[in-house]
Amino acid sequence: MRRRLLALLCVTGSLVSGCGMLPGDQERKTVTVWLMKDSASKEFLRRFTEDFEREHEDLRLDIRIQEWTGIVEKVRAALRTDSADGPDVIEVGNTQVPLYADGGRLVDLTLESMRDWGKDAWLPGLAEPGKDGNKQYGIPWYAANRVVIYRKDLFEQAGIARPPRTRDDWLAATEKLNSGGTQGIYLAGQDWYTLSGFIWDEGGDLAQEKDHTWQGTLDTPAALRGMEFYRRLQALGAGPADADEEHPPQAGVFAGGKVAQIIAVPGLAQAIVRQNPDLKGKIGFFPVPGRTAGRPGAVFTGGSDLVVPRNTDDQFAATAVVGALTGAKWDTELARTMNYVPNKTTLADAVAGEEGVAAMAVGAAHGRATPHTPQWADVEADNPIKDYMTRVLNGADPAAEARRASRKITEALAPDVG
CATH class of the missing domain: 3.40.190.10 (Periplasmic binding protein-like II)
Known part of the structure; x- marks a missing residue:
């Protein structure tokens, strides 16, 4: 209870502020993140983890790399479990979000999207599949298109x-x-x-x-x-x-x-x-x-969104990870590292120096996804x-x-x- 009270005091909106631990409390809360193979390089993940844990002294990241083969059933099983050992954040294909949102097993991140994450500038081909009605469940991470x-x-x-x-x-x-x-x-x-x-x-x-x-x-x-x-x-x-x-x-x-x-x-x-x-x-x-x-x-527009399972035992910590990974600093870094399109049209200049990615970013601004x-x-x-x-x-x-x-x-x- 003492650590949860501290977390609540340290949160502005949904982002954990890194205000530190109580004196003598050295325990970190582990946030388990499932990311897909080859979505990000090992070096990128190392630098992101170091930066995130430095900014959030009460959290520790456990990033587990998943294979695309068989991932749908694996994610569905994780969303159904009552165990606290499941993932707190999951990378999913943008068009897969409706599969997982069905049944109310994802956290509604509409408020954070509007207030903190600048949803109005998101690529439509990533943002639209992440919605169910007026609720935003999938948060755009990166895009790729023809x-x-x-x-x-x-x-x-x-x-x-x-x-x-x-x-x-x-x-x-x-x-x-x-x-x-x-x-x-x-x-x-x-x-x-x-x-x-x-x-x-x-x-x-x-x-x-x-x-x-x-x-x-x-x-x-x-x-x-x-x-x-x-x-x-x-x-x-x-x-x-x-x-x-x-x-x-x-x-x-x-x-x-x-x-x-x-x-x-x-x-x-x-x-x-x-x-x-x-x-x-x-x-x-x-x-x-x-x-x-x-x-x-x-x-x-293909690519990935990040989702938070409703059965996470720390929604504040999970949304802190989502906010950091999809924020301008690390999203543009990922785009430069992996030759992706950033998740916002306003970040297109970050990849303007790479001819292929720049052409992709122009198209992504008018991207679409399969029927929702x-x-x-x-x-x-x-x-x-x-x-x-x-x-x-x-x-x-x-x-x-x-x-x-x-x-x-x-x-x-x-x-x-x-």
Whole structure:
């Protein structure tokens, strides 16, 4: 009771202030943090831990690294347990937050978000999936999204002086590049994340909620326009209609030297150069173009949020960790260290010196996420969007195939009964 009273006295809002221990009290409260493998370097975590424990003399961090494989069930089990040995803070994929918020097992961090953490500047693709109604459960940590990775030398040879900024210019440039044995762009037929961006640009969506029921919406005029642009762009290369970007891995295809562009996260350039060192210095990046030059294209924003389980035995300490990790100081440091996009649009200048990350940050400002429902995982488990794309690219009627895919999405999003 004495230590809890001290903690309460030392808290301003939700952030533990580091006002120190009572004389003779040397015990530290352990805060267990689950972070995912490769989200942060060991050196970053060492420096963060030292700084945090110096500022919070009554707390000790126990950071445990988790594997992505099997993490959903592991987190669900941790949220259900009554044991005090579970995690106090958990890193989760931004689109996974609805899975864990369902059932009221996460702490509502809306007040802290508004009062202390500057939620109005958060990237929408991280912030929106972290909400349930008006309540904020997931706190944005870092983002990553697709950009166009291109061959600077091939652009120059084709007389393209600068990267395109509109869709029309992009199509024209890609058509010019698609000659002499070189693919203008390698775009796999089932890259549904990229298609999502084109659909969002047109004002459409993959699914929408109406009267508390989710329905697939690939058959709307806006979504069909997005698919038509995808079809036109994909035709300016030899990407397979019946496979996604990992089959075969597009880094290897690009490294073959006969591709002018791919759509991927900037970090893929490192794998490309490892496979073909001759491309070092020849690779550039630009944001996915939008319909107009003044607004880049919408992109699917991946990344991570931090959540606090409701069964934590010290919510104040847990929110102190969240506030520190997602605050400007350490969030920008993480972005620089790991080539991520910071969690706020106001922090984009922190990565302006890195071409690929800077292009990613421009797109992230207009990023989106998958439909905000726990059942979306059921859609991806047997993804009808991929089959829809393949059928259209092989010549089937887009409207008929979109209606078929939309029905399957609606069925997958139906709530479990019984």
